[in-house]
Amino acid sequence: MKKLILVVLFAQFLLVQSFAQIQQRPAGTIRTAKKPVTSTSKTPAYTPTINPASKNIVYQYIDTLFPNSENHFPLIGNVGIGTNAPQAALEIKRNAGDTRKKNFLLQLSNEWSPNGQNEPSIMFSNGDNSSPGSVSYWSVGARVSGDKTLNTPQTFKFCFKAPGSNYEQEYMSINSYEGRVRIGDVNDLVDGYKLFVEQGILTEKVKVAIKNSDDWYDNVFKPTYALRPINELETYIKTHNHLPDVPSADEVVKNGIELGSMNAVLLKKIEENTLYIIQLKKELDAAKAEINELKKSKKKH
Numbered sequence: 001m002k003k004l005i006l007v008v009l010f011a012q013f014l015l016v017q018s019f020a021q022i023q024q025r026p027a028g029t030i031r032t033a034k035k036p037v038t039s040t041s042k043t044p045a046y047t048p049t050i051n052p053a054s055k056n057i058v059y060q061y062i063d064t065l066f067p068n069s070e071n072h073f074p075l076i077g078n079v080g081i082g083t084n085a086p087q088a089a090l091e092i093k094r095n096a097g098d099t100r101k102k103n104f105l106l107q108l109s110n111e112w113s114p115n116g117q118n119e120p121s122i123m124f125s126n127g128d129n130s131s132p133g134s135v136s137y138w139s140v141g142a143r144v145s146g147d148k149t150l151n152t153p154q155t156f157k158f159c160f161k162a163p164g165s166n167y168e169q170e171y172m173s174i175n176s177y178e179g180r181v182r183i184g185d186v187n188d189l190v191d192g193y194k195l196f197v198e199q200g201i202l203t204e205k206v207k208v209a210i211k212n213s214d215d216w217y218d219n220v221f222k223p224t225y226a227l228r229p230i231n232e233l234e235t236y237i238k239t240h241n242h243l244p245d246v247p248s249a250d251e252v253v254k255n256g257i258e259l260g261s262m263n264a265v266l267l268k269k270i271e272e273n274t275l276y277i278i279q280l281k282k283e284l285d286a287a288k289a290e291i292n293e294l295k296k297s298k299k300k301h
Contacts, residue, residue: 042167042168042169042170043117043159043167043168043170044166044167044168045161045165045166045167045168046123046135046137046139046161046168069084070082070083070084071083071084072084072085072086078090078091079091080092080093081093082094092105092106093105108120108121108122108141109144110144112145113147114147114148114149115147115148115149116147117143117147118143118144118145118146118147119141119142119143119144119157120141120142120144121139121140121141121142122139122140122141123137123138123139124137124138124139124140125137126163128163133163133164134163134164135161135163136160136161136162136163137160137161137168138158138159138160138161139157139158139159139160139161139168140157140158140159141156141157141159142154142155142156142157143155143157153175153176153177154175154176155173155174155175155176156173156174156175157170157172157173158170158171158172158173159171169185170185171183171184172184175188178191178194179194180193180194180195180196181194181195181196182196182197183195183196183197183198184197184198184199185198186198206259208259208260208263209260210260210264215260215261215264216264216267217264217265217267217268217271220268220271220272220275221271221275227272227275227276228244228272230276230279243269245265245268245269246265246266246269
């Protein structure tokens, strides 16, 4: 019995020491977020070790009924940290108490390397270790510090490695430089935007916020608005091959369009066309009235 108690105490001591080492961070210069540089979205894939060289068994069994034990480490069954009744293969539980701080239940850390990826990650694998090429997996991880080789920013990433591939593809990431979100393999080295999406977006609704009411061109219907004479509009169209205020095809190819401002410009053109139609209607009504007067005058004579 004494030997069993000594084994239990020694195992718990090792567990406490391992967690303490995980939580310690080496002192040094703080590496802050920086503007990203051109980089590939592919990372060399992890390949499993099919036949490990050796197996190190620390212990085979811990008596989880030891008095005041907060953890549950059976040889077979669910493992619990902070709970003696784990409901999953691994359950971590801690009483957060009356606090506004985050309740960190799991911490993944690695020591910084100037040439490494510095990415503590979690793998979701198909478990096929028959050959290195057979394994496929999803990984969720974070480049917690930039490296000096690729000059990459700190980035939280979702990646996938397909069977037979030597690389894992980054499908989605959030970087620490302005909190930019990238989906797919797309250039995100453009300031002024937060979301970068490859191929396109299919959605049932898009709402664009307009910061200033003046950007919506309701002033077109004010009496003070100077509507361009229609003969000047004709001259402008012949010269530039597009409407005033509307970007040319070359400009759109080069710079794209801002959805909110472009819709505002199109609204402005609709409002101006409405004023032109009203003008033409008044001129047409005046011409009809003049023609009717001429007809009446002709009948009298």
